[in-house]
Each structure stands twice: as C-alpha cells, then as structure tokens.
Amino acid sequence: xxNREIFEYFIHKIKNSTQTILLNAQILKKVVERKNIPxxxxxxxxxxxxxxxxxxYREVRDTGFYFREENVMEKFDFHCxxxxxxxxxxxxIAKRSLHIKTEYDLMIGKxxxxxxxxxxxxxxxxxxxxxxxxxxxxxxxxxxxVGEFIMVKIINFGAEISKEIRKKIFKPMITTKxxxxxxGLAISKRFIDDIxxxxxxxxxxxxxxxxxxxxxxxxxYEKIIDSRR
Ligand SMILES: Nc1ncnc2c1ncn2[C@@H]1O[C@H](COP(=O)(O)OP(=O)(O)OP(=O)(O)O)[C@@H](O)[C@H]1O
Ligand SMILES: [Mg+2]
Numbered sequence: 001x002x003n004r005e006i007f008e009y010f011i012h013k014i015k016n017s018t019q020t021i022l023l024n025a026q027i028l029k030k031v032v033e034r035k036n037i038p039x040x041x042x043x044x045x046x047x048x049x050x051x052x053x054x055x056x057y058r059e060v061r062d063t064g065f066y067f068r069e070e071n072v073m074e075k076f077d078f079h080c081x082x083x084x085x086x087x088x089x090x091x092x093i094a095k096r097s098l099h100i101k102t103e104y105d106l107m108i109g110k111x112x113x114x115x116x117x118x119x120x121x122x123x124x125x126x127x128x129x130x131x132x133x134x135x136x137x138x139x140x141x142x143x144x145x146v147g148e149f150i151m152v153k154i155i156n157f158g159a160e161i162s163k164e165i166r167k168k169i170f171k172p173m174i175t176t177k178x179x180x181x182x183x184g185l186a187i188s189k190r191f192i193d194d195i196x197x198x199x200x201x202x203x204x205x206x207x208x209x210x211x212x213x214x215x216x217x218x219x220x221y222e223k224i225i226d227s228r229r
Contacts, residue, residue: 003067005172009183010063016179017056024049048091055088062116071114071194073219078111078150079104082141085123089130096135103142108150112217117191121199122152124184125210129156131177132208148221149197151213161203169201196221 028045031037086093086100093100129139133156140155161169168174170189175182192199197214215221 005183006067006187009172009181009187010059012181012183014056014059014063017052017059021049021052021056024052069194071117071218073112074115075110075112076115078108078143081115081119082122082143085119085126086141088123089126092127092130096130096133098130098133098135098137098139100139100141103140105142105144107145108143108216111150112219113214114191114195114218117195118214121188121191121212122154124188125154125212128184129154129158129208129210132156132158134158145216146213148215148217149213150216151211153209153211155207155209157207160205161201161208166201166203170199196225 024045028042028049031042031045082102082104086102126139126141133139137157140153142153142155144151144153165174165176170185172186173182174186189199192212192214195214195218197212200211202209202211
C-alpha cells in the first residue's frame with residue numbers, strides 16, 4: 001500500500017468526522033434558537049460535539065504517525081484499549097440496537113506493542129462488523145492468549161461476503177459501500193504485517209468472523225525470530 005493511498009484514507013476519515021461535527025453543530029444551533037430548551041438536552045448535545053471534536057483532533061494529530069515505517073513500542077493494557085474503542089462506537093452501536101459481547105481471556109494484561117497500529121486494526125474491523133450487522137444482533141469480541149500470541153476474534157451476524165470480494169478484501173479501494181473508501185482493511189493488513197501478525201476472514205450466510213493474531217511482546221518475538229535465522 002502506497003503512502004498516497006494512506007493519505008487518501010486519512011482525508012476520507014477526516015472528511016467524515018468534520019461532516020459529523022458540522023451536522024451536529026447545525027442541529028445544536030437550531031435547538032439553541034428555540035426557547036425553553038431543557039438544559040439537560042443542551043448539555044448532552046454539547047458533550048457529543050466535544051467528543052467528536054476530540055476524535056477529529058486525534059485523527060489529525062495521528063496522521064503523521066501512519067507514514068512511519070518503524071513500530072513505536074508502548075506497554076498498555078490490552079482490554080482497556082478494546083473497551084475504549086467500543087466506547088467510541090457507542091452511539092453507532094445504539095442506533096442499530098446492537099449488543100457487543102466481550103469474552104476476554106484474563107491471562108492477557110499489559111502488552112508491548114505499537115498501540116496506534118493495534119488500535120487502528122481493531123477499530124476498522126469493529127466498524128465493518130457494525131456496518132454489516134443485521135439490526136438488534138450481537139457482535140462477539142473475544143480475546144485469547146495462545147502461547148506468545150494474542151488471538152482476537154470479531155464475529156458479526158450479517159450477509160455473507162461474496163467469494164469475489166473475499167479474494168481481494170485486503171487490497172485498497174475494495175468496497176461495496178456507497179460511503180466507503182475501501183481502505184479500512186488494506187491499512188489493517190499493512191499494520192498487521194508490520195507488527196508480525198496475521199489476519200484472516202471466514203464468512204458464511206450466518207456470520208462473518210475476522211481473526212487476528214499478533215505477538216504480545218513484539219520486540220522479544222523479533223529477537224526470537226532473529227536468533228533462529
Ligand atoms: N464484517 C463484514 N461483513 C460483511 N462484509 C464485510 C465485512 N467486513 C468487510 N466487508 C466487506 O469488505 C469491504 C472492504 O472493507 P474495508 O473496511 O476495507 O472498506 P470499507 O468498509 O468499504 O470502507 P472504509 O473502511 O474505508 O470506510 C467492505 O466494503 C465490505 O464489502
Ligand atoms: Mg471499513
């Protein structure tokens with residue numbers, strides 16, 4: 001995946017976030033112009049705007065990071081990261097009446113990885129699962145420690161991914177959505193490769209599952225690989 005494509009991916013993401021903020025600000029303006037609006041309602045809308053602005057700020061701030069080739073190690077609590085990501089999607093999840101079931105392996109605590117890359121992969125897969133789910137369904141988000149690796153499964157109940165799409169699903173600009181850029185999985189694949197992991201997809205007419213595995217401690221894993229060479 002070329003840097004040009006990463007750039008386009010971010011322009012797309014930033015455009016979407018800006019549009020959402022603008023739309024909500026316009027709604028808020030109309031609400032404020034009306035008299036006797038309950039204070040609670042206003043506070044809720046302002047909170048939402050603040051959250052979205054913060055997200056946009058993070059996206060703009062992080063854009064430069066994505067062009068780096070090297071990994072940046074950080075120790076962080078893996079399940080806290082997942083909880084934060086799920087929290088970010090809460091509005092979207094509620095709108096579709098979905099329910100996220102988490103099944104965490106408590107043997108996993110802090111991990112030593114490139115946090116931004118791990119987060120981007122999880123965000124993109126979860127976002128796709130939400131978009132593909134039938135309303136009122138469950139999404140299962142599970143983690144498992146397998147030796148020195150973490151295995152994450154994200155399962156949703158929705159229409160099957162056709163063979164045609166599955167063959168090229170990790171290539172850029174592959175999308176079946178009117179508003180999609182088709183970069184989500186391509187960038188995820190690139191990042192998973194960077195952190196020495198794997199990404200797989202299984203899909204039937206019942207459910208779709210994305211399985212990702214990656215080392216819990218990337219630097220130690222790379223040392224083991226080097227010593228075997
Ligand atoms: N869980 C899923 N269920 C069904 N189809 C999926 C699922 N995940 C991905 N896909 C298919 O793979 C395509 C590519 O996904 P990808 O995330 O790369 O791009 P996108 O979601 O279309 O756009 P973007 O992520 O850039 O907004 C999707 O358009 C969709 O057709
Ligand atoms: Mg996507």
